[in-house]
Amino acid sequence: MKTLYLIGFMGSGKSTIGEMLSNMLCLPHIDTDHMVEEVYEQTIASIFQNYGEDTFRVYESEVLKKTSQRNHIISTGGGIVEQKENTQYMNDTGCVIYLKTSFEEIAKRLEDDQSRPLWSQNLQEKKTLFNRREKLYERSADKIIYTDNKSTKEIVEEIKELFV
Numbered sequence: 001m002k003t004l005y006l007i008g009f010m011g012s013g014k015s016t017i018g019e020m021l022s023n024m025l026c027l028p029h030i031d032t033d034h035m036v037e038e039v040y041e042q043t044i045a046s047i048f049q050n051y052g053e054d055t056f057r058v059y060e061s062e063v064l065k066k067t068s069q070r071n072h073i074i075s076t077g078g079g080i081v082e083q084k085e086n087t088q089y090m091n092d093t094g095c096v097i098y099l100k101t102s103f104e105e106i107a108k109r110l111e112d113d114q115s116r117p118l119w120s121q122n123l124q125e126k127k128t129l130f131n132r133r134e135k136l137y138e139r140s141a142d143k144i145i146y147t148d149n150k151s152t153k154e155i156v157e158e159i160k161e162l163f164v
C-alpha cells in the first residue's frame with residue numbers, strides 16, 4: 001500500500017484518525033507536528049513565538065521529507081499545504097486524503113483550544129484562513145472524506161474501504 005497522507009484544517013482529526021488507521025492496518029504512524037517537536041526539542045507554540053511561522057514552515061517541510069518510507073500513515077499539520085514543495089512531495093510519494101470538516105464543526109471542536117497559534121486569531125482571520133486553505137486542500141487531495149456528523153470509527157472505515 002502507498003503511504004497515506006492525511007491533510008485538513010486544524011481540528012479535522014488528522015492525528016486521531018491517523019493513529020486509529022495505523023492500529024487497524026498495522027502500519028506505522030508518523031505525525032509531522034510531533035516530529036517537529038521531537039527533532040527541534042520545542043513545542044510548536046514556542047517555535048512560532050521565538051522564531052515565527054516561516055521558521056516553523058521550514059522545519060515542517062524538513063520533517064515531511066524524512067517520512068518518505070512506503071506503507072506509512074502520515075498525519076500532517078494543517079498548514080502543510082502552504083508550501084507547493086510539500087504538496088508536490090506528498091502527491092509524488094503517496095495518496096493524499098483530505099479530511100474535510102466545516103468551519104462550524106472545527107470551531108466547536110477547538111472552542112477551548114489554546115495550543116494552536118493560528119487558532120488564537122480573531123474570528124474573521126480564522127475564517128479567512130479556513131476559506132483560503134480549503135482550496136489548497138482540495139487541489140492537493142486524491143480523495144476527500146467528509147467528517148461532519150461522523151464518528152471517528154466511521155471515518156476510519158470509510159478510508160479503509162478506499163483501499164481494500
Ligand code: S3P
Binds near residue numbers: 010033077079080
Ligand atoms: C497549523 C496547524 C497545526 C500546527 C501548527 C500550524 C496550521 O497542526 O502544525 O500549529 O498552520 O494550520 P494541526 O492541524 O494538527 O492542528
